[in-house]
Amino acid sequence: MATDHSRIAARFMISPAVLLLLGWMIVPLSMTLYFSFLDYNLLSPGMEEWIGFMNYEYFLTDPAFFAALGNTFLLVAGVLVITITGGVALALLLDQPMWGQGIVRILVIAPFFVMPTVSALVWKNMFMNPVNGLFAHAAKAMGLAPFDFFAHAPLFSIIMIVAWQWLPFATLILLTVLQSLDKEQLEAAKMDGARKMSRFVHIILPHMSRAITVVILIQTIFLLSIFAEILVTTNGGPGYASTNITYLVYAQSLLQFDVGGGSAGGIVAVVLANIVAIFLMRMIGKNLEA
């Protein structure tokens, strides 16, 4: 199609953008990499020295690291399970013709517009607070003892909050996919003797599968770096019960002033995220080819 000449011109013209993006990524990455090999503590400025892989050794053998790794996995998996199943169910419901459809759809999307810190605080103080929270009042009204969510089920509480935030996103994407399904296919399945459940399993779900993988990919990228919700609710505690990798890196570098250790943690997080990304891209690639 393009001549050699125009191809060279094209490369020349996109090069500023590519170089800018590359620099934007390379500079912080290489600085983090460099810091991760230093004994660099903000409490003793000017005393930085090269310590090789000590930071990594320290970070990877820290019991907090394994707790955080497990929590990160649980957080991502828990939120994905809730948002995907809930999203499919809500999309199916919202696709039904009903009175006030437009308003209901806007209400469903609303949580996505609330910023993470605000929604986490609303949940913490208005719903899950053991004294004043709505859940506590509800429990008392039924004669039960109020449940202290953040003390006894900190990770679960955070999963609930984050799932609440991301449910609209999944619902929105899955709803649009559902609306693009050819109605004649459903009618053909009806003629072929498929009941509601079979139509869902054999026609609707395969039609949605591509969008579901896209939702999984996008959400995973964002869920691996959940931070604000943890900071304003549990501060990673009690103990390390609700600390994920992101929060651990923050705690290491800014609460313990250990920039070197934090940088090492950051690099570990980058490696882990890339391993996850490889698996996800393969899964998506398979699904997009079909």
Add this chain to the structure above:
Amino acid sequence: MGSITLENVTKSFGDVEVIPPLNLEINEGEFVVFVGPSGCGKSTLLRLIAGLEDVSSGSIAIDREDATSIRPARRGLAMVFQSYALYPHMSVRKNIAFPLKMAGLEQADIDKKVDAAANILNLSDYIDRKPGQLSGGQRQRVAIGRAIVREPKAFLFDEPLSNLDAALRVNMRLEISELHQDLKTTMVYVTHDQVEAMTMADKIVVLRAGVIEQVGSPLELYRKPANKFVAGFIGSPNMNFLSGEAAQKHGAHTIGVRPEHLACSRESGMWKGTVGVAEHLGSDTFLYVTLNDGSNFTVRSDGNVDLNHGDTVYLSAEPENIYRFDENEQAIG
């Protein structure tokens, strides 16, 4: 197996009555074509028979048994959709097997029936492909395959050829006709193309605005149209109509003459006019003639006619080929 009876069936969408009370008898083994201009309710009628729409009142009986409130799958009918409605994520084999799987058949039985259907329709070479990798005609055949494996009491076709190109349409038309000869199953076919109706049907049902204008065999409709609408709709090119003085001479409000029944002459005839466009097709010549009173006539003449743009021409027709209609557009005599 496979008679369908509609009794006083009506259908309304909200306040709009799409089909006023309608009665129709479809006999066993017949090839019935619903034909009419778009928006005449023919597809709605088919969907009522299929059970994809509920009737507003009246009853539908299949094989003399009331089927009005039976769900689509239990009616024992198979439908081929305009968009084919193949399941895109399933191979051809799985598409055809789907109704059998839903019916809970043994895998061995399913395989046997699918292979048989694929053989009849020449699909064996593509059996493991996905619908996206097939051409329009092949997709059409898969859709038909999915219908025939169920061994239904009747087939319902909803404009199945409208997405195909002209050459393929003629081919598929023949294949469907042959399929009907082989299976001897009742077929109900919806189309807006009167050529499809004429070539395939045992019985044509002409619809206008949800009302049946006439039911009959193709030649009955051609020779004895019940009214002006049917006369104008059946036959290609369309019938020519004249009203006013020329019609009163024949004792009618409007008269109609088919293009193939007009004879042209340079010297004398019933109507004088000027040739507008002459299409020389070799076998036939189509002349578009403007008569002196301003009305336009189409003439189908043999290939040797030597008339061209601007020539004066006299047209005439045998009295038995002139169709007469009264003020209400009903045929006289």
